[in-house]
Amino acid sequence: MLAFVIRRVGEALLVLFIVALVSFAMFKFMGDPIQSMVGQEATLVDQEELRERLGLNDPFPVQYVAYLGRVLSGEFGISYRVGLPVEEIILDRLPATLELALLSGLIAISLGIFLGIYTAIRRDGFVAHFIMTTSLIGVSLPTFLIGVFLIWIFAVELNVLPSYGRGETLDVFGVPLSIFTLDGLKSMILPAVTLGLYQMTLIMRLVRSEMLEVLRTDFIRFARARGLSNKAINFRHALKNTLVPVITVTGLQLGSIIAFAIITETVFQWPGVGLLFINAVNVVDIPIMSTYLLLVAVIFVTINLIVDLLYFSIDPRLKVGGGSKGH
Amino acid sequence: MSEEIVLTVEDLIVEFPTRKGILRPVDRVNFNIKKGEILGVVGESGAGKSMCGSAIVGLIDRPGRITGGEIRLQNERIDNISHERMRKIRGRRIGMVFQDPLTSLNPLMTVGEQIMETIRVHLKISEAEARQRAIAALEEVGIPAASSRVDAYPHQFSGGMRQRVVIALALAAEPELIIADEPTTALDVSVQAQIMALLKKLCHERGTAVMLITHDMGVIAETTDRVAVLYAGRLAEIGPTKDVLSNPSHPYTIGLMASTPSPTGSTERLSQIPGSMPNLRAIPQGCAFNQRCTKAISACFKHLPILEPVDKTDVACWLYDEAYKDEAAEQSKTQLKEGA
Numbered sequence: 001m002l003a004f005v006i007r008r009v010g011e012a013l014l015v016l017f018i019v020a021l022v023s024f025a026m027f028k029f030m031g032d033p034i035q036s037m038v039g040q041e042a043t044l045v046d047q048e049e050l051r052e053r054l055g056l057n058d059p060f061p062v063q064y065v066a067y068l069g070r071v072l073s074g075e076f077g078i079s080y081r082v083g084l085p086v087e088e089i090i091l092d093r094l095p096a097t098l099e100l101a102l103l104s105g106l107i108a109i110s111l112g113i114f115l116g117i118y119t120a121i122r123r124d125g126f127v128a129h130f131i132m133t134t135s136l137i138g139v140s141l142p143t144f145l146i147g148v149f150l151i152w153i154f155a156v157e158l159n160v161l162p163s164y165g166r167g168e169t170l171d172v173f174g175v176p177l178s179i180f181t182l183d184g185l186k187s188m189i190l191p192a193v194t195l196g197l198y199q200m201t202l203i204m205r206l207v208r209s210e211m212l213e214v215l216r217t218d219f220i221r222f223a224r225a226r227g228l229s230n231k232a233i234n235f236r237h238a239l240k241n242t243l244v245p246v247i248t249v250t251g252l253q254l255g256s257i258i259a260f261a262i263i264t265e266t267v268f269q270w271p272g273v274g275l276l277f278i279n280a281v282n283v284v285d286i287p288i289m290s291t292y293l294l295l296v297a298v299i300f301v302t303i304n305l306i307v308d309l310l311y312f313s314i315d316p317r318l319k320v321g322g323g324s325k326g327h
Numbered sequence: 328m329s330e331e332i333v334l335t336v337e338d339l340i341v342e343f344p345t346r347k348g349i350l351r352p353v354d355r356v357n358f359n360i361k362k363g364e365i366l367g368v369v370g371e372s373g374a375g376k377s378m379c380g381s382a383i384v385g386l387i388d389r390p391g392r393i394t395g396g397e398i399r400l401q402n403e404r405i406d407n408i409s410h411e412r413m414r415k416i417r418g419r420r421i422g423m424v425f426q427d428p429l430t431s432l433n434p435l436m437t438v439g440e441q442i443m444e445t446i447r448v449h450l451k452i453s454e455a456e457a458r459q460r461a462i463a464a465l466e467e468v469g470i471p472a473a474s475s476r477v478d479a480y481p482h483q484f485s486g487g488m489r490q491r492v493v494i495a496l497a498l499a500a501e502p503e504l505i506i507a508d509e510p511t512t513a514l515d516v517s518v519q520a521q522i523m524a525l526l527k528k529l530c531h532e533r534g535t536a537v538m539l540i541t542h543d544m545g546v547i548a549e550t551t552d553r554v555a556v557l558y559a560g561r562l563a564e565i566g567p568t569k570d571v572l573s574n575p576s577h578p579y580t581i582g583l584m585a586s587t588p589s590p591t592g593s594t595e596r597l598s599q600i601p602g603s604m605p606n607l608r609a610i611p612q613g614c615a616f617n618q619r620c621t622k623a624i625s626a627c628f629k630h631l632p633i634l635e636p637v638d639k640t641d642v643a644c645w646l647y648d649e650a651y652k653d654e655a656a657e658q659s660k661t662q663l664k665e666g667a
Contacts, residue, residue, distance in 0.1 A: 218430035224386055225425075226445045226496060227418030236444075240435050316480045317434060 001312065008308055012301040019297035023290035024067045028060070071294070077287035081280075086287045090273055090295065095175045096166060097265070097272030101258040103179060103188055104196030108257070109250055112200045113239075116207025121234055123212065132208075138201035147194040147267035154190060162187045164269040191268040195261055199253040206249055210242035217241075243314050251307035252300075259296040331362040333401060333503050333536040334383070340395035341375075341382050341560075350607045352378045354560040355396065357634065360504065365530065365537040367551035367568065369544065369583070371604050375560035376540045380506045382406075383538070384421050385413040401503065419449040422497030422535075424526070426509040428489035432481035438465070438492045439477035442499050449500040464495040468525060487518035491525065498529060505530060508540045523550050544587040548572055556580050559604055559615035566640025576642040578620045614645065621662065622646055624654045 034047050034056070042050075051057055055066060070076075076086040115135075119128040138146075155163035167187030169176035178184025214220060215238055223233050265274035273292060280288035312318055341353035353375045360366045368376045381387045383398055385405070398406040405416060417423075425431045433441060442461035446452065452460070458477070465473035468491040481489055490510065497505055507526060511519035527550055530537050539551055547554050547568060554572070555565040556579065564577040575581045582600035602619040611617055617627040626632075626645040634641045635648070646655040 218425060218427060219433045221386065222423070222425055222431045222493070222496075223433065225384055225417055225423035227414050227416070227448055227500075228444065229414065229448070232444070232448070237433050237436075241433070315435060316437075317482050 008305055012305055015301055016297055023293040024064055026286050026290045076291040079285055079288055081283050081285045086291045090291060093273045093276045097261055097274060099177055099179050100191055100270060101261060104192040105254045105257050107192060108196035108199035108203055112203025113207050116204040117211060120208045120211035135201040135204060138197045143263050144267050146197055147264055150190050150194055161190050166271060191264050191270050195257055195264040199257060203250055207242060207246055210245055211238055214238045214241045244311060247307055247310050251303045255300045255303045258299050332359050333362050335359040335399040338396035341378055341391055342394040343391040352560050352607060356562050358555050358565055360536040360538060362536055363534040365539055365551045367547040367554040368540045369542060369547055370557035374557040376557055377508050380508050380540055384417050384423060418445055419500045420502050422502040422505045424493055424497045424507040424510045427513040428486055428493050431493050434481055437478050437480055442496055445496055445499045464499050468495040486514055490522050494526060504536045506538045559610055561615055562643060564640055564642045570639040576637045576640055577644050578622050579616050622658055624651055624658050626651050
């Protein structure tokens with residue numbers, strides 16, 4: 001198992017190394033940074049001098065290694081537009097995105113698993129058919145449309161939930177969070193539902209099909225023949241056997257909730273990193289864009305690593321030295 | 328052996344409604360099993376053997392259901408009781424052993440957890456006590472070092488050992504009846520005999536009745552006290568194993584015997600029954616076997632034969648009916664002539 005963990009960490013580092021290369025290349029190929037830094041009156045000599053001073057004439061690999069060194073020591077550069085260190089700007093925005101992603105992930109996972117089990121067990125029932133049909137909407141409608149619909153219904157027509165912003169925040173260990181105030185929580189509901197709806201329907205459909213698969217297996221039949229209650233069969237035996245694929249997909253989905261909250265954050269003007277990124281794209285603020293890319297990669301790689309480790313706690317067949325007859 | 332009857336199956340009919348009409352995989356089957364007795368149920372694939380077993384424990388897959396007849400366990404009807412009452416009978420009073428031990432156990436739970444779970448569903452005992460019983464159950468089925476193997480997962484056992492675990496599970500709550508559905512089919516030949524001997528020994532010690540579903544005539548000959556021969560969902564012949572095997576009466580049983588290699592090692596070519604079992608959608612009128620039967624007489628194509636005693640067994644065949652005796656004799660004479 002230790003060897004497995006070491007191998008996976010190695011792979012993760014390789015992925016990050018390559019992503020760092022891409023995000024560094026953005027500086028090189030998306031316009032000339034010198035042009036964005038110097039004023040209009042600067043002469044070509046001034047520009048050349050600055051280029052030399054910043055090390056931009058060094059060969060690419062040398063520049064890349066220098067960049068890696070700065071990244072590892074926590075220096076991501078200065079935002080072209082705001083003029084502040086990128087890490088400060090992003091850290092300032094990150095809590096908003098994380099709490100939104102966490103809430104919508106929680107909604108997606110709990111509701112997705114619950115509805116998945118329900119529609120699998122009652123697969124011929126009217127309610128199950130209704131849920132399955134409606135879930136198609138969740139899968140097929142684009143996120144921004146769902147967000148706009150929800151704003152129209154709950155903010156404009158019913159006027160019960162705010163349509164933009166974080167609402168009131170409460171500082172927890174110096175980090176402002178919306179989730180602990182009533183106003184903040186109300187502000188979170190619409191964006192969280194919008195962000196989580198697609199993932200929820202995806203998890204639900206996955207749990208349902210996996211459950212149906214497992215419920216057909218011999219050991220479920222044998223469990224019935226042993227006189228176990230339906231509750232024990234559905235939850236203790238069937239659900240646990242569906243978890244490996246469900247966790248894989250859920251992990252990746254959680255990653256994309258955090259990484260691609262861009263659209264939802266734009267629709268709801270949620271001041272998170274997604275909104276920051278989209279604004280950065282508008283003004284070609286490359287340090288922010290490339291750091292965002294790195295951040296997303298780190299989140300994905302970390303979640304994947306956690307998912308891989310979770311397999312071990314679920315499936316005993318994966319443990320090394322667990323026996324010779326596994327399949 | 329006591330004469331107490333554990334299981335009675337009377338005129339059992341199982342039907343599956345389909346778009347193309349109603350199918351009857353089990354059609355008016357009658358048998359009973361006494362305490363400590365092993366009844367073999369043989370037949371080709373699709374003859375309704377497993378469906379009978381599923382019907383008894385109330386586990387027929389939807390949309391199939393029992394549409395006629397009665398099933399009685401110790402004289403109580405169990406074919407029409409609630410799901411919840413049936414669940415309490417399954418595992419407690421009727422244990423089951425399935426064909427494939429590799430897939431019968433939950434791969435994510437230790438064998439001990441699965442045995443304890445079964446025991447504690449049916450008996451009100453503490454977890455520690457259940458664990459002791461689980462270990463004892465594993466010891467009884469011959470698992471070495473049971474007290475440590477109790478915490479092992481199914482994939483850490485070989486096929487034969489897993490089937491032992493499955494048997495331990497089936498016997499965990501000391502049921503009166505075991506339904507073993509092809510318990511050795513998926514195992515190596517060398518292990519088959521061990522598992523059968525184990526099942527036989529344990530059931531004999533406890534006086535458990537066994538319904539042994541198989542298509543292996545060798546297993547039938549070695550293990551069972553009585554044997555029921557099923558054909559297209561109907562009972563063709565039932566009687567004491569030695570009588571059915573040595574002196575079969577139904578033409579299908581005769582054909583079945585002739586197509587089984589004899590242990591005495593004769594090198595003659597095995598005979599086979601021509602044709603194949605009819606599709607459930609196209610069972611002919613009269614006796615289901617009439618199209619393949621070499622001795623069929625006019626009655627076989629018109630009327631459904633019913634079980635009647637012939638010699639020491641019960642046979643469903645018109646050839647032995649008084650009213651058709653002459654025609655049957657005539658038929659066999661002409662056949663003899665043709666053969667010569």
